[in-house]
Amino acid sequence: MKSIFILILLFCISCSNTTNSENNKILTFVSSEGNFGSSNASISVFRGPDLVQEVSNVGDVIQSITVHDDKLFVLINNSHLIKVYAITSSGLSLPGIEISTHNSGPREMVIVENNLYFTNWNTSDIKIFNLDTYFIEDSIQVNGFPEGIVYDGNYLYVALSQGNTVEKIDINTKQIVETYEVGNGPQQMLIDGDLLWISRTYYSSDWTEIYYGTSQIDLLTGNIQIKEYENGVVCGGDMMKINEQTYRTFDGGVAPINSDLSLKRTAKIGSYNTYSLYSAGAHNEFILMGTTTDFNDPDTVYIHNEIGEYMYTYIVGASPGDYAIWEISN
Numbered sequence: 099m100k101s102i103f104i105l106i107l108l109f110c111i112s113c114s115n116t117t118n119s120e121n122n123k124i125l126t127f128v129s130s131e132g133n134f135g136s137s138n139a140s141i142s143v144f145r146g147p148d149l150v151q152e153v154s155n156v157g158d159v160i161q162s163i164t165v166h167d168d169k170l171f172v173l174i175n176n177s178h179l180i181k182v183y184a185i186t187s188s189g190l191s192l193p194g195i196e197i198s199t200h201n202s203g204p205r206e207m208v209i210v211e212n213n214l215y216f217t218n219w220n221t222s223d224i225k226i227f228n229l230d231t232y233f234i235e236d237s238i239q240v241n242g243f244p245e246g247i248v249y250d251g252n253y254l255y256v257a258l259s260q261g262n263t264v265e266k267i268d269i270n271t272k273q274i275v276e277t278y279e280v281g282n283g284p285q286q287m288l289i290d291g292d293l294l295w296i297s298r299t300y301y302s303s304d305w306t307e308i309y310y311g312t313s314q315i316d317l318l319t320g321n322i323q324i325k326e327y328e329n330g331v332v333c334g335g336d337m338m339k340i341n342e343q344t345y346r347t348f349d350g351g352v353a354p355i356n357s358d359l360s361l362k363r364t365a366k367i368g369s370y371n372t373y374s375l376y377s378a379g380a381h382n383e384f385i386l387m388g389t390t391t392d393f394n395d396p397d398t399v400y401i402h403n404e405i406g407e408y409m410y411t412y413i414v415g416a417s418p419g420d421y422a423i424w425e426i427s428n
Contacts, residue, residue: 338378
């Protein structure tokens, strides 16, 4: 499942003509992972509630997408590829550009200036993709399986998902300068001011039980809070900001996280089947929740506003996992 934070984006169309006009200048991209071992990952492009383009058979499991400088960057995990598409007002220009990551198993990414930094399980590193030359020009080795990656303006932070640490990396020296022990299974991360939030998912030694937790690092003091949730609490791993508060997926919806890292269950938005909620994200005051019942297409993405009201639905490919938006400049 797309566990990843990583920050996910959404728009909403209101009833006013002004807002409708604004949303007509926005494209929303929904990536659907497809089925492992196949090449049926897809990208759906929407303007408002309307589907304007469907790009099929993109590769074997889209892991993450992001928009930068009128381009959509796509990491394809089991095909070991970066794909780059130019974006126009009508969607993606095909066929796009394809770059091999050399069997690295790419996961999550962040763009800093003219470089795309992306995590890789198979090679246990962060590779550096130059956006000017379109070559992978360097890498930073880590001691585990890197998943989520974020940047605070000075340092990269990388979650090692099958361990219990987050690595702080100097972007200039490409060296690990600090290691934080944050509890088992760190995956997705979100920076809010001086706080780094980390969602965690991990398993029992025999893989029969799944556990969830949240951790927080104060980047000024280095203080770490760790919270384990009781057995049976199904959370998932996506994190997002809604109305200046940090939320994470929980029990078929998204719930705000209190200062003690407990979940504010009474304020949960969304009430879908606990096990069908596959991913979630937010843009401004609106929330997007991707669901799947059998990991086959078609699947459904539900859009809510910040007070929990249902807005409209997207029908997409199998296992919707990540989201990005692009604003038309003219």
